[in-house]
Amino acid sequence: MSLPTILLSHPLPPEWIASLAGRVRLLTGPAEPPGFSGELLAHLDVAEGILCLLTDRVDEALLARAPRLRVVSNMAVGVDNIDIPACTRRGIPVGHTPGVLTDATADLTMAILLSAARRLPESARDARQGRWGTWSPTGWLGADLRGATLGIVGMGKIGRAVAERARGFGLRLLYSNPAPRPEVEAALGAEYVPLEALLRRSDFVSLHCPLNPRTRGLIDEAALRAMKPGAILVNAARGPVVDSAALVRALTEGWIAAAALDVTDPEPLPPEHPLYALPNCLIVPHIGSATHGARRRMAEIACENLLAGLAGKRLPHCVNPQVFGDV
Numbered sequence: 001m002s003l004p005t006i007l008l009s010h011p012l013p014p015e016w017i018a019s020l021a022g023r024v025r026l027l028t029g030p031a032e033p034p035g036f037s038g039e040l041l042a043h044l045d046v047a048e049g050i051l052c053l054l055t056d057r058v059d060e061a062l063l064a065r066a067p068r069l070r071v072v073s074n075m076a077v078g079v080d081n082i083d084i085p086a087c088t089r090r091g092i093p094v095g096h097t098p099g100v101l102t103d104a105t106a107d108l109t110m111a112i113l114l115s116a117a118r119r120l121p122e123s124a125r126d127a128r129q130g131r132w133g134t135w136s137p138t139g140w141l142g143a144d145l146r147g148a149t150l151g152i153v154g155m156g157k158i159g160r161a162v163a164e165r166a167r168g169f170g171l172r173l174l175y176s177n178p179a180p181r182p183e184v185e186a187a188l189g190a191e192y193v194p195l196e197a198l199l200r201r202s203d204f205v206s207l208h209c210p211l212n213p214r215t216r217g218l219i220d221e222a223a224l225r226a227m228k229p230g231a232i233l234v235n236a237a238r239g240p241v242v243d244s245a246a247l248v249r250a251l252t253e254g255w256i257a258a259a260a261l262d263v264t265d266p267e268p269l270p271p272e273h274p275l276y277a278l279p280n281c282l283i284v285p286h287i288g289s290a291t292h293g294a295r296r297r298m299a300e301i302a303c304e305n306l307l308a309g310l311a312g313k314r315l316p317h318c319v320n321p322q323v324f325g326d327v
Ligand code: DGY
Pocket: 054, 075, 076, 077, 078, 079, 101, 237, 286, 287, 288, 289, 290
């Protein structure tokens, strides 16, 4: 019996995808450029499964070229790179990897929040470049955390994990979300508020919502102007949740104090982008889930989803369970 053809858009360490060995015919694309291109595209007509990354677009055009496709498995929790309705219309289940990157992403969120609050990039650069004179009582002053307010936009798994960590730093918690989460309020003392109030009252605003039509451009000029002048914006969600041009102006003109970005729009952010020139903007290259453990588990779960789909079974983590007749 011939093995089902699977397209893997980017090489992964063999031990991360060991469960596929001997069960699929795996065709792997190159590390660069990102996405399905060249040779791999030529095999779409026989592909029964796709294992993709958040940088791969799985859209109508690609699906139309893959008539035998039975499962799409994303090695990410976010699925904004995939046209879910188009997959659902075709009865193709889409898998993702929730849970296993929650701690890594929440840790990174706190790392960049603290880094921006305490001006680590500027002070480290100054030390390295010989600008560390004597100990200065007024040098490199940053923001206090205890008693300050953190507003969390999107109280999903990662938002909650950030809230848990933030409590340890003595931050007060506000959150906005499509619906209140009474269990989070009870456990962590977080207050559910409309976004407008969150922006107005928070010293730190941390974004953890998915990217969708409702959240694209959510943090626009009006939102940035609504924030406190001393506030710090943290984005560990998706770049397009923030209007990049408005953010440049906000940081340049002092509408807010600083930003810490794990994600940007566009991504990757080209070296000539004005955000890099701003000393009050910390940018790291989408490394929220970049720990050995988290990335390996993401790949393993992506394989589990893929194999389940090929076997015609429910995916352990499916974003469109309606393809299995679930509501
Ligand atoms: C995800 O899985 O969506 C994350 O952005 C990866 O870091």
